[in-house]
Amino acid sequence: MSARELTNVAVAAGLLLAILTLAEVLRRSRLASAEATRKLVHALSGLEAAAFPWLFTTAWSVLALAGSYALLMALTMKTGALPSVHGVQRRTAGGLYYPVAVGVLFAFVGHRPEVYVSAILVLALADPAAALVGRPWGRTRYRVFGGTRSVEGSLAFALCALACLPLSLGLLTSLDPVAVLLWSLHVA
Numbered sequence: 001m002s003a004r005e006l007t008n009v010a011v012a013a014g015l016l017l018a019i020l021t022l023a024e025v026l027r028r029s030r031l032a033s034a035e036a037t038r039k040l041v042h043a044l045s046g047l048e049a050a051a052f053p054w055l056f057t058t059a060w061s062v063l064a065l066a067g068s069y070a071l072l073m074a075l076t077m078k079t080g081a082l083p084s085v086h087g088v089q090r091r092t093a094g095g096l097y098y099p100v101a102v103g104v105l106f107a108f109v110g111h112r113p114e115v116y117v118s119a120i121l122v123l124a125l126a127d128p129a130a131a132l133v134g135r136p137w138g139r140t141r142y143r144v145f146g147g148t149r150s151v152e153g154s155l156a157f158a159l160c161a162l163a164c165l166p167l168s169l170g171l172l173t174s175l176d177p178v179a180v181l182l183w184s185l186h187v188a
Contacts, residue, residue: 001061008055012048012065019044023084034087035135039128041085042098045069046124049102053113059106066103070096098123114172118187121164130157161188 022044023037032040056062073095076082085095101123109115134153141148165184169175175183 001058005057005061009061009065012052012055013068015048016045016065016069019048020082020085024082027084027087034083034085035089035131037084038088039131042094043124043128045098046102046120049106050117050120050124052102052106053110053116056106056110059103059110062106062110063103066099066106069099073099114169117172118165118168121168122161122187125164126157126160129160130154132156158188 019041023032023041026032026040027034027037052062073082073085077086077095080086102120105116105119109119130149130153133156134150138150138152140151142151143149162184165187166180169180169183170177173180
């Protein structure tokens with residue numbers, strides 16, 4: 001692994017720790033709830049992950065970073081540390097699945113930034129959008145895979161995905177605008 005790659009891993013790890021620190025400061029100072037800080041970490045760490053194709057030349061760097069982050073999440077979940085991420089009312093393992101998803105996605109399609117960035121932006125931004133709309137304003141509920149969702153939250157997810165996809169596809173491919181719109185509608 002090159003010195004530049006190692007430096008980028010260290011910088012990315014430091015930024016992830018800074019995001020977690022920011023969330024913890026916000027929660028402890030009562031400026032944000034655990035639910036809000038969890039979504040903040042989700043969005044900011046995802047935006048950082050969207051830059052990985054330009055930071056890392058090998059999937060091993062991202063897999064090491066993602067594995068370390070997943071291990072940190074597992075340890076802090078077990079010990080009760082990081083209530084800014086784990087202090088939500090529901091039981092969730094998303095803090096473990098998220099870095100694993102980033103690492104696996106990068107391993108398979110990191111060499112295709114248009115695919116990787118599109119997927120990461122949807123994961124990073126559409127999921128929090130769904131929760132931020134669905135929790136307070138979701139009235140029409142439905143069940144899927146043993147969980148309850150709202151139509152309103154699902155629409156927020158789709159609209160956010162519809163905004164993310166043209167951005168990434170439009171900037172990272174040579175597709176014409178109609179094709180970008182059709183792909184975005186299809187995925188959203």
